[in-house]
Amino acid sequence: MSRTLDEVAKSAGVSRSTVSRVINDHPSVSDETRAKVQAAIEQCGYRPNAVARSLATNRTNILGMVVPESVTKLFTDPYFPLMLRGATEACNRRGYHLILSLFTASVESSIMHDRIARSGYLDGLIAANASLDDKLIPGLFAEGIPFVNIGRHPDDRVNYVDVDNRGGARMATEHLVRLGHKRIAMIGGPADMTPAQDRLDGYLEVMSTHRLPASKGLIAEGDFTEAGGRAAMLELLAENPTAVFAASDSMAVGAVKAIRAQGLRIPDDVAIVGFDDIPSARTVDPELTTIRQPIERIGQLAVEMLINVIDGKAAEGNMAATQRFVLPTELIVRGSCGSS
Amino acid sequence: MSRTLDEVAKSAGVSRSTVSRVINDHPSVSDETRAKVQAAIEQCGYRPNAVARSLATNRTNILGMVVPESVTKLFTDPYFPLMLRGATEACNRRGYHLILSLFTASVESSIMHDRIARSGYLDGLIAANASLDDKLIPGLFAEGIPFVNIGRHPDDRVNYVDVDNRGGARMATEHLVRLGHKRIAMIGGPADMTPAQDRLDGYLEVMSTHRLPASKGLIAEGDFTEAGGRAAMLELLAENPTAVFAASDSMAVGAVKAIRAQGLRIPDDVAIVGFDDIPSARTVDPELTTIRQPIERIGQLAVEMLINVIDGKAAEGNMAATQRFVLPTELIVRGSCGSS
DNA sequence: TCCCTCCATGGAAGCGCTCTCAAGCCTATC
């Protein structure tokens, strides 16, 4: 089963070094020897031991994806699976493995940090939507671990991939304005998460451009969950908005329920736009007009960038220039706002 | 940053062996020495190198979760995230890491098999709902890798954790019978997946007990997705069922749409029961009566069992007795069947 | 024909840790 280099070497009649060279595609091996060794490898059913290799090379080809506690509860949202799928797909293509770490309440987060950051198993890691006050990112800097954040981060040493949240929010709000709405409310996300901030900013920008009211009462904070959206909408309804922009589809779904619960119709009484374009945007009735973001692509890009960072670091002995990527969003018009 | 045992040893004025003993909580170290070493460890900021340790112990404390190609497309279903969350949580508690491998179309599956099974990084793995004709399980036996399957498997060497799919299906169907339905249709899952088989069996059992028709026309095969459920329901509608049991909530959601599209009302014209109790079971209108399964628990249990298997193997030098676990399901009554 | 260079290969020293074995010391027992 688990044969070693030596055995293959013996069987091929060459030295261990030579077998190693063949395995690593080192150029200076004669074709003849190479063939002989290949045959021996084949015949022994040999596979290099990844752990030993890692010890020698100081590279594991394992990346970590850390989902901080602040967003763990969102894990059941279709957002994460999709992002994760993109990431694993990119890992597959690039010959990496992905270790998933969810911070859950059951484990002291300092322990998790330790285990993750210092286990020595990871070549680098992806911080999935760490919020601004997560201690994760400072910790990673302190440890000197290559990482990429998903979502922008003000620290300008941070590599990140983000989507154009602000632009998306602008499109959403503009769409409602274009439909003639004046009292447009917004259900935002947690203030410490940058996507929430950016989406709010986009909304405010458009409202102000059109000199529309965006008073305190028209803005409610949700937590990106359906229940949160529902609760927020209930508050907002007191202000009689004719339209709402929800910073996530999950919250929009909750809002739809709240609106219905008040006996109001969508889109006739209240129009609504979401954000994300998760599958359930088309499950609700009416289907949700929303802002689509390329979720899988985010995961993919994060992996690609991280590998670049790691390679760069290996090559130069220190971090290369900060890398950043902002992906575009897209307005998807469906039934929840009435005809466009 | 990355200090070694030797440095700590030097700093504490003891040998490398002693430091190693302290780290591994070996009993035969005097309290005095232990304290001295602890202090040195603290002071150096030393953390053992996991890779080196793994090489020496032949244990990585990494588990793999493999999602075969046959079910990868279901990954966006809330089922997987929940199961995954359960699994990672158990891993955290037990001090393990979890590598996630999704088979995606972009990578040759034989390569994936190789990478997964023989990388040497994994102490064992969890096969997530491998269908009967996946080559994954035979491959794992061939390699002698400890593993646990999620979902029953006919090979009686296979360790698995499953839910009582058949019992759940029985409850669902019984519920409809109790409500007076006679023409009860079923939307099944792919025939090669055991949960689909078991749910179908449960349905057939109840139908036959009550001498109700369960003709070919009343049974349609979906693929566990919403789109599949919708298509299946469209077929079934030709048979004028008054009730439907869908083998998954996603399919039930699709069925709801198909029913609505025909201008029929739920539950008045057609009652519907789902399976899983995923969050969107409560997003649709009316909320879905369904069979709840303890999804997170499945992931947790799979991890616990796997660790047992691994430990057992290490202790005895060969596989311990086959381990199996079947978790109960529960009927959740909501609006989609009318009043109970 | 001789010397230098280049290429293919082997030898051996690690990578950082664990763990067996042996040695040293101390206490208890007779």
Place this chain on the structure above:
DNA sequence: GATAGGCTTGAGAGCGCTTCCATGGAGGGA
């Protein structure tokens, strides 16, 4: 006071691989 046994500790041999360095042989230029 001598011996046996227990408790601590250190030395060193790996775990399986990579990689630097040295070696030997072949080929080319003078």
